[in-house]
Amino acid sequence: MKLGVMTVLLGDLSLDETLKYLKSLGVQEVEIGCGGTPGTAHADAVKFMEHPELIEQFQETVAKYGIGVAALSCHGNPVHPNKEIARSYHEQFEAAICLAEKLGVKTVVGFSGCPGDCDDSQYPNWVVATWPDDFQKIKEWQWNEKLIPYWKKEAKFAEEHNVHQIAFEMHPGFCVYNPGTLLRLREAVGPVIGANFDPSHLFWQGIDPVAAIRALKGAIYHFHAKDTAIDRYNCAVNGVLDTTPFDRIPERSWSFRTIGYGHGEDVWRAIFSELRQTGYDGIISIEHEDGLMTTREGLEKAIEVLKRTIIFEERQGGMYWA
Template identity: 80%
Template structure:
């Protein structure tokens, strides 16, 4: 495995400066945001596909850094019920696939997306209830009419452009949010679809990352290193479906934390051991979203903790 970082967290730095800094603290690979919600601070797939000079400058900067690119990130909701929003995310995602082909990267990361509940919807509708029966009808329509047809087409597009791994982040709020839904989509559209396994989104749902890794053996294409701390008291009162703003830190049932501040090093050793047993030997990419630490402090603590726990050889 290799130690990596999603460079979005250093978006205020020029790419060259960010890569030099990451190299200096022991990072081996990077995950570059090139559109969608990760933004375009270090790469804009749409512009790069239109301007070969910009692409060449980007490639030269990365090559000079001594780091390699593990994956491109272009998260979004390409099945959003607002067609303008959906089309924008779709355009950026396909540009990311084309960019990956140009620079020899085989993995593009994103979200599955979430449609509305009918053709006239204005907003996504994430179904998490079994009853009343209306919810089952919504879920069936979303999968059969929107999600599966969309990703069947995108899998074909990716294969034409030599991208064989679309790593969907299992994220609540979207149709693919746990191992079961990831495998459901993969079985429907083919093995180009795999998982970006981010334990932070699994922890607060009550999912054991080790169990998830076992369930997803052979379908894990990327790994985000991010932790979650559960507030036992708040969770006991209000449960895990906490929609309060992240700014209300003392009131929330859980918070994203840097590696080692939600779960111990021994827990992370177990996660990386299970990844190794399942044959995953890719990047462990730090994604920093810890509101209790500055970016640099959180990143450097994560790097140190991961150096102690990742199985490199």
């Protein structure tokens, strides 16, 4: 596995400054935001495709520091019921696919998206209740009429452009938010669909990341290194479906933290060991969203923990003791 960073957290620096800093910290690969919610601080897929010289400049800067580009990120909601919003995310996502082809990057990271509850909706409707029956009707309409048809077309588009891994972050608020929903879409669309495995979103749902990794064997295409701390007192009162604003941390049931500040190193060792057992050997990409730390401190503390816990080397040959 490789130590990596999602460079969005350093959006106040140029690409050159970002890579120089990360190189000094021992980072091996990066994930570059190029549209959608990650923004375009270090790459703009739409603009790059219109101006090929920008791609050349990007490649020259990356080559200068010898850091690999493991993935492009273009999170969004291309099945948003508001057609203008959906079109914008759709165009940015397809540009990201085309840019990945130009750069020789095999993985594009994003969200599955979430439709509304009918063709006249203006806002997404995330269904998390089994009853009343209305919710099940909404869910099946979303999947069968919107989600699956859209991603079948985009999977074909991606493969035509030599991108064979679309990695969905399993994120509440979108139709793919846990291993079951990820596998449902993968079964319907094909193996181009896989997971961006981010434990932080699983921790607060009550999902065991080790069990989830085992369930997703062969379908994990990317990994976000981000932690979550559960406030056991607030959670005991309000549960995990907490919509308190992120900046009111003392009132929340859970909050995103940098690696090691939500769960101890033993948990992360178990996660990386399970990843190794399932055959994952890709990037461990730090995503910083810790409201209690500055970006630099949070990033550097995460790197310290990950250097001790990631399994970097792939075993070759037999076991001498067996």
